[in-house]
Amino acid sequence: xxxxxxxxxSTASGSNPELKSTFLAYAExxxxxxxxxxxxxxxxxIRGVKTLGPELVSAxxxxxxxxxxxxxxxxxxxxxxxxxxxxxxxxxxLLTEIAAAVELLHAYFLVHDDWMDGDLVRRGGPSAHxxxxxLYGKEKGDAAAILAGDWGxxxxxxxxxxxxxxxxxxxRLSSAYYAMQRAAIHxxxxxxxxxxxxxxxxxxxxxxxxxxxxxxxxxxxxxxAKPETLKALRAVAVPLGVAFQLRDDxxxxxxxxxxxxKPFGSDIKSGKFTAAASYALGCARGRAKRVLxxxxxxxxxxxxxxxxxxxxxxxxxAKVKVERRIAQLLRISERRLREAPITTEGRILLASAxxxxxxxxx
Numbered sequence: 001x002x003x004x005x006x007x008x009x010s011t012a013s014g015s016n017p018e019l020k021s022t023f024l025a026y027a028e029x030x031x032x033x034x035x036x037x038x039x040x041x042x043x044x045x046i047r048g049v050k051t052l053g054p055e056l057v058s059a060x061x062x063x064x065x066x067x068x069x070x071x072x073x074x075x076x077x078x079x080x081x082x083x084x085x086x087x088x089x090x091x092x093x094l095l096t097e098i099a100a101a102v103e104l105l106h107a108y109f110l111v112h113d114d115w116m117d118g119d120l121v122r123r124g125g126p127s128a129h130x131x132x133x134x135l136y137g138k139e140k141g142d143a144a145a146i147l148a149g150d151w152g153x154x155x156x157x158x159x160x161x162x163x164x165x166x167x168x169x170x171x172r173l174s175s176a177y178y179a180m181q182r183a184a185i186h187x188x189x190x191x192x193x194x195x196x197x198x199x200x201x202x203x204x205x206x207x208x209x210x211x212x213x214x215x216x217x218x219x220x221x222x223x224x225a226k227p228e229t230l231k232a233l234r235a236v237a238v239p240l241g242v243a244f245q246l247r248d249d250x251x252x253x254x255x256x257x258x259x260x261x262k263p264f265g266s267d268i269k270s271g272k273f274t275a276a277a278s279y280a281l282g283c284a285r286g287r288a289k290r291v292l293x294x295x296x297x298x299x300x301x302x303x304x305x306x307x308x309x310x311x312x313x314x315x316x317x318a319k320v321k322v323e324r325r326i327a328q329l330l331r332i333s334e335r336r337l338r339e340a341p342i343t344t345e346g347r348i349l350l351a352s353a354x355x356x357x358x359x360x361x362x
Contacts, residue, residue, distance in 0.1 A: 023352035027077035062128040063148040067107035082219025085346030104156040111149035117270040180214030196273030208241020232340035243329040243358040249274035265306030271297025276318040
C-alpha cells in the first residue's frame with residue numbers, strides 16, 4: 001500500500017473552530033464578487049492585446065488562468081476587513097476593485113515563484129510556464145511566463161492608479177500599494193539568495209507585506225483610517241503574516257498533492273530553506289543527514305527519497321518547533337489586536353482571521 005506523507009494538521013494551542021469560521025464565512029461572501037469582477041476585467045484586458053498577436057494572447061491568458069483558477073481569496077477578504085476596522089464605509093464596488101488588483105498582483109508573484117521553484121503545478125492545474133512550454137518550448141515558454149507575470153503586475157498597478165478616489169486618498173492608497181509590492185519583491189530576493197538567514201525577516205517582507213498587512217492597510221485607508229490605526233494594524237499583521245508563511249511551509253512539507261495543488265515534496269526538491277528544513281539541516285547527523293542531503297535541492301529525487309526526507313524532518317522535532325513558534329506569533333498578534341484602536345466589528349473579523357490564517361490545515 002502506498003505510504004502517505006505525515007499530516008500537516010495544526011497542533012498549535014488556542015485553536016477556536018467557531019471563531020475561525022467567522023472570517024472564513026466572510027471570505028466566502030466576498031469571493032464570488034471579486035472573482036466575477038476579475039473575470040470581467042481580465043477578459044477586457046485580453047481583448048486589448050489581441051491586436052498585438054496571438055502569442056501575446058497565449059502568454060497573458062496563462063497568467064489570467066492562474067489568477068482565475070481558484071484560491072481562497074484571503075487577501076481580497078482582508079481588504080474588506082481593513083475597511084471594517086474603520087468608522088468609514090467605502091462602497092463594496094470600490095473595495096472589490098482594490099481586492100481584484102491585490103489578487104492579480106498575487107497571481108504575478110505565483111507565476112514567478114513557480115518558475116523559480118521549478119513547480120509545474122499550481123492550484124490543481126499547470127503553472128503558467130508549464131502551459132507556455134507546451135506552446136513555445138522550455139526556453140521561450142519560461143521567458144514568456146516571466147513576461148506574462150510582469151504584464152499582470154503592470155495591469156494591477158494601472159487598476160489601482162485608475163481608482164475613483166479623491167486625489168489625496170488615492171495618493172495614500174497608491175503609496176501603500178507600491179510599498180507592499182516592493183516589500184514582497186525584497187522578500188523574494190532574500191528568499192532566493194539568503195538561504196534561510198534571518199528567515200522571519202524574509203517572511204515579514206515576502207509574505208506578511210502583501211498577504212496580511214498590505215490588504216488590511218488598503219481597506220483601512222479608503223475607510224479613512226488615522227495613522228495610529230494603520231500603525232496598530234501593521235503591528236497585528238506582521239506576526240500574523242509570518243505565522244501564515246510558517247504554516248504554509250508545514251502544509252507544503254506534510255500535505256498531499258490533492259490537498260495543496262502542488263506536487264508532494266516540491267519544496268525539498270527545489271532546496272527551499274523553510275524554517276522546518278533549515279532547522280533539520282542544521283541538526284541532522286549520520287543517516288538523517290544522508291537522507292536530507294540526498295533529497296534536498298535534488299530535482300531528480302524520487303518519491304521514496306522525498307518521503308524519507310519529510311519523515312526525518314519530523315523526527316528531528318522540526319515540525320513541533322515550528323508549531324510552537326506559530327502559536328507564539330499568534331499570541332503576540334492577538335495581544336496587539338486587543339489594544340488596537342479599531343471598530344468592534346473589525347476586531348472580531350481580525351481575531352477570526354488570525355485563527356483561520358495561522359491554524360489552517362490546507
